[in-house]
Amino acid sequence: MKKVMDLDSACLDGFPFVKMVASGNDFILINNFEKRIPAEWGPELARKLCRRAFSVGADGLILIEPPKSQKACFSWRFFNADGSEAEMCGNGGRCAARFAVAEGLCPPEHVFETLAGLIRAEVKEKKVKIELSPPHSLRIDFALDVDDQKFLASFINTGVPHAVLFFAPEDLARLDVKQLGSKIRFHPAFAPSGTNVNFVATLGEDNLKVRTYERGVEAETFACGTGACASAIIAAQKGLIKPPVTVETSGGEKLNIYFDPKDVSRVFLEGEARFVYQASLSKEALE
Numbered sequence: 001m002k003k004v005m006d007l008d009s010a011c012l013d014g015f016p017f018v019k020m021v022a023s024g025n026d027f028i029l030i031n032n033f034e035k036r037i038p039a040e041w042g043p044e045l046a047r048k049l050c051r052r053a054f055s056v057g058a059d060g061l062i063l064i065e066p067p068k069s070q071k072a073c074f075s076w077r078f079f080n081a082d083g084s085e086a087e088m089c090g091n092g093g094r095c096a097a098r099f100a101v102a103e104g105l106c107p108p109e110h111v112f113e114t115l116a117g118l119i120r121a122e123v124k125e126k127k128v129k130i131e132l133s134p135p136h137s138l139r140i141d142f143a144l145d146v147d148d149q150k151f152l153a154s155f156i157n158t159g160v161p162h163a164v165l166f167f168a169p170e171d172l173a174r175l176d177v178k179q180l181g182s183k184i185r186f187h188p189a190f191a192p193s194g195t196n197v198n199f200v201a202t203l204g205e206d207n208l209k210v211r212t213y214e215r216g217v218e219a220e221t222f223a224c225g226t227g228a229c230a231s232a233i234i235a236a237q238k239g240l241i242k243p244p245v246t247v248e249t250s251g252g253e254k255l256n257i258y259f260d261p262k263d264v265s266r267v268f269l270e271g272e273a274r275f276v277y278q279a280s281l282s283k284e285a286l287e
């Protein structure tokens with residue numbers, strides 16, 4: 001007898017989903033308003049569906065569900081590819097907002113619920129702008145020893161935790177992001193939750209290049225929305241750039257970040273969120 005905890009692939013056979021991408025950060029989105037997918041299945045469903053080559057493949061899985069509060073038109077569950085549930089995802093949030101409008105769940109301007117708080121979204125066809133939850137836990141320029149290397153790091157939580165380190169552009173280009181990123185991601189300084197790790201170069205007074213090692217994907221992704229915002233805020237606090245900031249992501253697409261350097265409680269992330277395809281699950285995709 002299968003417990004409800006065990007994912008029942010048979011009942012997911014034929015279940016509709018869409019694949020979306022935001023600057024190379026790609027996601028599987030499912031309209032779970034009827035709550036046919038129990039919350040307990042989220043981690044295992046994410047691990048199975050996000051596994052590239054063996055299934056759909058994505059950086060994360062997003063379940064769109066009814067809101068808990070009157071202020072929002074949907075709530076979501078966000079799971080990284082490794083099955084870990086994250087409080088927030090900037091690029092995933094932009095995809096979710098566009099998907100919710102396409103599904104007829106929300107008007108183009110709406111609010112949705114995440115574990116990091118309420119997120120305000122503005123959908124204008126492919127271009128989506130969201131306001132993050134107020135960033136917190138800012139720490140600028142502290143020493144970080146990684147094995148026998150010493151780094152100057154900064155930290156901020158933009159819905160999820162982000163460490164930020166600055167490099168010269170030529171050093172950033174040749175950096176082994178996976179090797180160094182994985183060491184910092186699990187560094188004791190960021191225990192117990194760990195952190196995403198952003199490697200940043202200043203390209204001009206309003207232009208950054210950001211490469212991100214993502215917690216829960218455990219790899220460099222082509223873009224990280226909350227990481228781009230974290231990098232822009234810290235660069236401004238260090239006097240390196242002036243907002244609005246254009247962030248060049250690893251995948252080559254640009255993200256626009258808006259905020260007042262004197263009041264970083266309101267941060268806006270803007271970029272394209274695109275539909276790649278819609279399909280239905282085969283139970284074999286869950287084997």
Ligand SMILES: N[C@H](CCC[C@H](N)C(=O)O)C(=O)O
Nearest residue numbers: 086089090091160224225226
């Ligand atoms: N991997 C992140 C969540 C997704 C963040 C990223 N995809 C974004 O666009 O903000 C974490 O577990 O903290």
